[in-house]
Amino acid sequence: MSGVPDYADGRTTAETLFLGGEGSAEAYRTAMRIAEEAVVETIVEGDAPYSGRSPERLRARLADLECLPEEGVGFERAVRGVSDLVLADSVNVSHPACVAHLQCPPLVPSLAAEAMLTATNQSLDSWDQSPAASVLEERFVGRLAELFGYGEDADGVFTGGGTASNFLGLLLARNRHLAEEHGRDARRDGLPPEAADLRILCSTAAHFTAEQAAAHLGLGERAVVEVETDDDYRLSPAALDAALSRLDADGREPFALVGTAGTTDFGSVDPLDALADRAEERGLWFHVDAAYGGALALSDRHRDRLAGIERADSVAVDFHKLFYQPISCGLFLLRDGDDYRHVARNAAYLNPEGDDAAGVPNLVSKSTQTTRRFDALKPLVAFRTLGRRRLAALVEYTLDLADEVAARIAADPDLELATEPALNAVVFRYVPSSAAGDGGRADRINESIRDALLAEGDAVLARTEVGGRTHLKFTLLNPRTTVEDAEGILRRVTALGRDLDAAEVGR
DSSP, X not given: OTTSOOSSSTTOOHHHHSTTSTTHHHHHHHHHHHHHHXXXXXXXXXXSSOOOOOHHHHHHHHTTOOSSOSSOOOHHHXXXXXXXHTGGGSOOTTSTTEESSSOOOOOHHHHHHHHHHHHHTOOTTXXXXXXXXXXXXXXXXXXXXXXXXXXXXXXXXXXSSHHHHHHXXXXXXXXXXXXXXXXXXXXXXOOOGGGGGEEEEEETTSOTHHHHHHHHTTSOGGGXXXXXXXXXXXXXXXXXXXXXHHHHHTTOEEEXXXXXXXXXXXXXXXOXXXXXXXXXXXXXXXXXXXXXXXXXXXXXXXXXXXXXXXXXXXXXXXXXXXXXXXXXXXEEEXXXXXXXXXXXXXXTTTOOHXXXXXXXXXXXXXXXXXXXXXXXXXXXXXXXXXXXXXXXXXXHHHHHHHHHHHHHHHXXXXXXXXXXXXXXXXXXXXXXXXXXXXXXXXXXXXXXXXXXXXXXXXXXEEEEEETTEEEEEEEOOOXXXXXXXXHHHHHHHHXXXXXXXXXXXXX
């Protein structure tokens, strides 16, 4: 394609290799068109959610791709190779039959914003690297804090996702507790001997990042106490009371309580108000992991299911789930911004102390990252393009879809619904007629169903365990997925199940 330099010949200069040089505008436009064509050919016009290739076949296909060549091949050939060997074998999260994980189809306006923010290549670790971006993030965080019911004292920061946000919440919880209860500055002096008794409480259905954070914080995974859930996989307040009493009797020191607004498997939302009551009574830091379910705040129909989230000390939200943003894009909110003092630090070359008094934005002290992308631009463009109500309607459609799909599963004698969906995750399994009393056989068949669908490229379906038994899962994030799409997958599930069941019997 004319207009783009070959880049592989030694005569190419920095003028067209970088934006701003003579000829770079046309080179950029042409390069972006080539990349766009690759995306359209492999993703937009793709007719399946996955190629079906196994890890072994992928390794064989990529074996001859030189990742670090001595001489370049030119831009167009490089992109063509990526398109043929990588994009063509990527999972297409925008396909209606890609229903496995919490990977959303990204909004087109946000993909455009992604191109803009990468072109600026700003880092938000100092104002002089990202002037408008820093001011915008502060303003946007303030508006998002209002969306979740926080007041004027709230603060926050964009993050890479729920893992980073959950870690930051528990880091602040630990440091505040040690400062207020033990007179210990954990940043400067590390953990005191008493830290061996510190405990974090969450439900048995909570995300593994609670344990991961405890390990990173030097408390160990055993510092996390898992509390039983009710029949809807929500943390049980009665079980929480019993767990707190046991910790008291054992001389342990609980300091944080994690509530979940949208568990990974079931989308369950813990009784946040009741948990906030316990946290307030016991002086616990209350963190809510709303990475999945935070989008309910957009919906007038469903936002009351988050009642109590405004009482949390901190909240994690992922925009790259039900807000339909490209990865990565997460949010951490803090009810009292003054709590940032427990992690803040100053570096002369980034955020000298005098800048605070001068009103210069200081975002690096609010994050566990130094270099950080301007990810806030993506949801900003999406909100500005569509508005809150239109985004809410997309979320509401998927929740309604999950209810309809669950009803069809419940009516099918070959299938078993694990529980009614709380958000848009639907957990179920095929029930083989020959496996009565043989859970192992049923597990093997359901596992094989999922593997066969992936190998055929017909559908990307998730697997999980419920009560120790293998189940399948729809994660219906895509507003383009229809009931008919789901019914087609279910028909394939039952057909595969019968064939596999017959093969098991014939062994």
